[in-house]
Amino acid sequence: MKAEKRKLRKEISEKLKDKTLRGALGRFAEVYPEARAAAYANAGDVETLREAVKQMKIATVGQIEAVADRFEAAATKRGVQVFRAEDGESAKAYLLKLCKETGVERIVKSKSMASEEIHLNPYLEAAGITVTETDLGEWIVALAHERPSHMVIPAIHMNRHQVAEHFSKELKKEIPPDIAVMVQVARKELREKFLQADMGISGANFLIAENGAVGLVTNEGNARMVTTLPRIQVAIVGYEKLIPTIKDAATILKVLPRNATCQLMTSYTTMVSGPTPAMVKRDGKWVEEQKEMHVILLDNGRLRAAKDERFREIFQCVRCASCLNVCPVYTLIGGHVYGHIYAGGIGAILTAFLHGMEEFAQFHELCIGCRRCTTICPGKIDIPGLIEELRVRKVKDKGLPFLLKQTFENVIANRKLFHSLLRLAARGQKPFQEGKLIRHLPLFFAGLAKDRSLPAIAEEPLRDRVAKVKRKIANPDKRVAFFGGCTMDFVFPETGESVFKVLQDLNIEVLYPEGQSCCGKPVLAMGDEETMKRIARENIKALEEANPDAIVSACPTCTESLQHYRELLKDDPEWGPKAAAMAKKVREFCSLVAEEYEKHGRLKKKAGGLRVTYHDSCHMKRVLGIDKEPRQLLEAAGCELVEMKDADKCCGMSGIFGVKYAELSMPILSQKIANIEETGAEIAACACSGCMVQIQGGLDKKLPGVKMKHVADILAEKIGEKKIA
Amino acid sequence: MHTFTETWQRSFPTATSGSHLFAEFEERARAAAAEVFRCATLTEAREALLRLVEGAGVTKAVVVESPLQLAAGVTEALRARGVEVYTAPAEIAEHAPTADIGISGVEFGVAETGSVFQEGYAIATRLVTILPPLHVVFLPSANIVPDVPQAFEIIAKNFDRGYLGFITGPSRTGDIERVLTIGVHGPGRFAIIACDEAPQGGTR
Structure with missing residues (x-):
């Protein structure tokens, strides 16, 4: 598939100017971590739960074809028709044929990312079938002719006034921008669609191989309508949703609602195995009939990923979208910039497999490798690590842009030349210094x-x-x-x-x-x-x-x-x-x-020094796992340590990103500076030279009273004082 | 072929479950915006329902009977109050979209999440639980399991086929500005009437 060349910089700058989007995402980013933590309060050890998901999913992907066979056999035995679709085209052709054979004219859908991935709706509509998205957020973005900007909250980028406009236009009457009223309007409008539909299409949050069940985790109740009312039931599901046993569903249900929507359980968590009865009106009389049930298992690049030693990891994704909620870049610009359907870091990886490397190549730099997502992902996916691996593969395959290649090979890899250029730069910068x-x-x-x-x-x-x-x-x-x-x-x-x-x-x-x-x-x-x-x-x-x-x-x-x-x-x-x-x-x-201070009995808290706040560098805390030691050292140097909010959130530098995407880097930095200011500290300390570049620069412009120092500098000053005394 | 309702009680983890978990269950269910009425006797349970019906101005009800409802004489009491009550599948299909209330029974509750578990293979059950704006369920208050994994111990042993689900509070959405709004497609009110007295002296 040839990717359309995008103007990413322009798209980013438009999103940065979108006050509605920025406000909504900013508020969400603010409340999400605490709300999630509260949801886990009665769940036991979070790490144990995440590890359980990871291990269950690893075991499954290792034998994915066998698990799919078991699912198919179990579902078929119970009267379900299972179709394995190699790609979007075959899935769509199967569905259209089914619609024609069974005289389907009206379809209601509950959320299915897989169906969005293959652009199902326009295909069916072109064949004259009416397709209605019934998830409120999906319905809103469909009315607006937009794409979802978040996997769980599709219309997070819109406010009530915009939603009211789209509702008014669709229903050809004035709908007030009152959320409760609009929800009732949607209920009434969509209720008719549910009752009239011939076919209901859902996705699935899990598919159980043991008994062929389709698992659905929803809040609005639309998935229950979609799987209950129409006479034909279809689920379109990616292979990654397969789990071996019924009990494995509990492993997912422990984490999915908590991570996705900070709920202990969603309003409706449903499992359907085999066709169930529906009521159908025949000659003016209601009669009970057994439904027709189909499951379309969608490959579309997934089985290739399953065979890849590194990328089989994407099967650990439960589509909770929590990686977006904590991503410093996503929470600035939202999901549209990430390309097709799947947003954020995980979206970049999925896009590479489902839509190809060319698409990935356009926006992969938006992952700044801060690794915040890796601390909360229920399946413990190394999202930044996989993106880095994809970059390596891209370069192996396609090479680097000429200028960059020249710079890397001939300058950075040539120490003497690189260092002489740096020395030269020290002179060249003089006029601006x-x-x-x-x-x-x-x-x-x-x-x-x-x-x-x-x-x-x-x-x-x-x-x-x-x-x-x-x-x-x-x-x-x-x-x-x-x-x-x-x-x-x-x-x-x-x-x-x-x-x-x-x-x-x-x-x-x-x-x-x-x-x-x-x-x-x-x-x-x-x-x-x-x-x-x-x-x-x-x-x-x-x-x-x-x-x-x-x-x-x-x-x-x-x-x-x-x-x-x-x-x-x-x-x-x-x-x-x-x-x-x-x-x-x-x-x-x-x-x-x-360690050495401890040996010498010097790692003791002393009082009387400056107020210092410490910034955890992403790689210091989340790669090296070092966060206590710098704090202990600061306190041993007599500093009064005051913690800032989100001390471990990225400062926005992330190497080349901070310069190349300065427009994204700056808002992230501003938040960091604001958090530093709130502590009233005299010194902001960190232990990373990259963060020092960024934070020092931000402090100089916005908070010149506060100095940036490396932990080593603070310790050295203390030694200096000692010597003088 | 369809046996969940007949067999599940044999798998009920009596050692770890029971009414001692009810307080936790109630707290979580309320946190999920469910209304909870705990009643000592079948008579109280019936009265609780009648008060709900009165308060909501119900004139039309769709009902799927559970042993608890039958023992409490819920349906007759509703009819005696002049409420139109439909219990046959064809009537439910006709009237559920316009009924004021749906009434059904649930198998057990989950303390960890405040959810109730309902076997819903019968189309009538699913229609009464999802279409009317108010859904009331009857739950034996001793049938509370501690957590989701324990619930799945029961499910795994008895779920061969069918339509099973957890219901946790009313239908909700946060899709516009992340503002929690109740009653999108399903019921805007969800009430649990939990009864300590078991029908015919057993635990259901």
Whole structure:
């Protein structure tokens, strides 16, 4: 399928200007996490529940064809006709034929994402069949000739006035923008459709192989109408909804309503196995007749994913859409920008499989890899990890854009050239520089420095300062190699100096291997695995030569990259073992220092210092799992720690994203700055140089009274004070 | 072929379930906007229904009888009050769309979620539960299981085919501005009349 070339930037900027959308999504993002947590209050251990879903789904996808066979046999035995549709076309052809054979003229539908995926409604309507969506949100977007912008709340992007307009137009009378009134109007209108329909089409939240049952989890009651009233019942369902046993449904029902709508259970949770009776009017008399029931199992790319070692993970999705609700980007711009039907990070992945890579390629950058979704996904899907893998495959398949490829291969992978360019930049930026920041940029670059000052490239990088800060230690407890990373080396060399001071104060000898370069993350983030491998080999060589006891990085992303070399080079007979040996030595700065402080009895809370709030970097907390140690260190340095709201929500930087999509990055940053301001802290601390770039820039423009500091800087200052005293 | 109603009680987890869970069940059901009336006797249960009917100004009812309703004499009491009552499937099909109330029985409640479980293979059951604006169910108050997995212990042993479901409060939507609104397609009011006294001295 040839993807239509989209103007993504224009679409994004329109969504950002849509006040209704921004307001609705903003309020939702605000209340969702707490409402979800409250729904889980009586559910037992959430992690155990998520793990149960994951394991059940993994076991199922491993034998998906067999489970589908069992479902088909069980359903057929009970009188259901099961059709396995390879793609949308065959599903639609089957349905149309069925409609013609059985004289169906009117169809009512309850929510089925699979039917939207294959564009069923326009197809049937073109054949002269009347199709009515009966889920209120779906009906609204259908009247507006739009697409759903959220999988569970389709019309979340509209307000009551817009809905009233669409209702008034459809019903050709004035409908007031009163929600209760509009819901009653919908009830009345759609009630007639239910009673007149010949066929009801639903989706399913699960399909039980054991007894061929279709499971439906709904609130409005429309799915009960759709499966009860018309004489023919059809369910269109993707293979990922199959579960082996009846009891497995309980595993899903423990998490699905809680994650999707923050309910303990939805109003109607229904399971239908085999055709049931319906009342049909024959010659003016009501008679009971057995229904005709069909299940269309839709493949459309799913079985290919099931065979893929990595992407079979998408079968763990229960379509709760909670990944959207916590996504910093989705909650700014909504679902329409993501392409076809499925929005957000999971939508990007599904789109790649169901609609092709070209479609995916247009909007995959909207996943900023903050990993917030991975903490709540009921099926524990590594959404950002899968997107990264898709990027790698895309690049393997199609290559990178020429300029980017040139930059990666010839500049970033060539340390000497890359570093000389950075040094050159330090001189080139002079006209715009004010102190250590760039506050204004000319012409079309202006947007980049509009709500955020950019850090200047330091005049003297860390690597040139090593001789000054490095102390010779006679009997060191440890020898560590310090991996600075580009940002610390060239933008925050003072923080690099702090790292030296803190470690040396612990009787640790610090080496700074000259041959180290960029960790490679920006390259991998664009899917260029080959260049990443080259960079990895260079860094391993440089760090290995120093033969340290540990390798320390004060940036979580660099730490993660260095550890990732093991996976990256695992098939390389020469470099694989070296990468594995090195990965064991890699330590994140805060966790290492906290460990050492603990050993020396220094990890004790002290009072009397500054009010500090701590920002959890996405990768620090959710990849490395480090969130207590930096806080303990701050308190050990005498700081009064004040927690900000959403301390672990992304600052909006996320590497290249923060620059390329500055218009999206800035609102995320603004929220972070507002949360910092609310704490009344004098210092915002973090332990990631990428976040420092972003937050420092935002503070400089909007909250200049608050300073951004790395935990290492605060610790180093404390040591300085101690020395002076 | 269709045996759920005949067999499910044999699987009822008596060790973990019972009326000691009723308070939790009631709290959760109310949180889901269900109305709950707990009654000590069959007579009280009948009276509770009559009060509901009076309050709602009911003139037409569609009813599917459960043992509890039969024992409490609900249908006769309604007719005695002058309410039109329909109980045959063809009558229910004709009148459910315009009835003021649907009345049916449910098998058990779930304390964790405040849901009631109903076997609904018969078309009449499904029509009375979904079409009228008010739905009232009769529940033996001892039939409360602690949680969803326990409910599925029962279901897994007895669900060969049919139409089963949990009902948790009235029909609802949040599709316009996420404002919770009751009574979209299904009933806007959902009431549970739970009775301690069992018909003919048994637990249903």
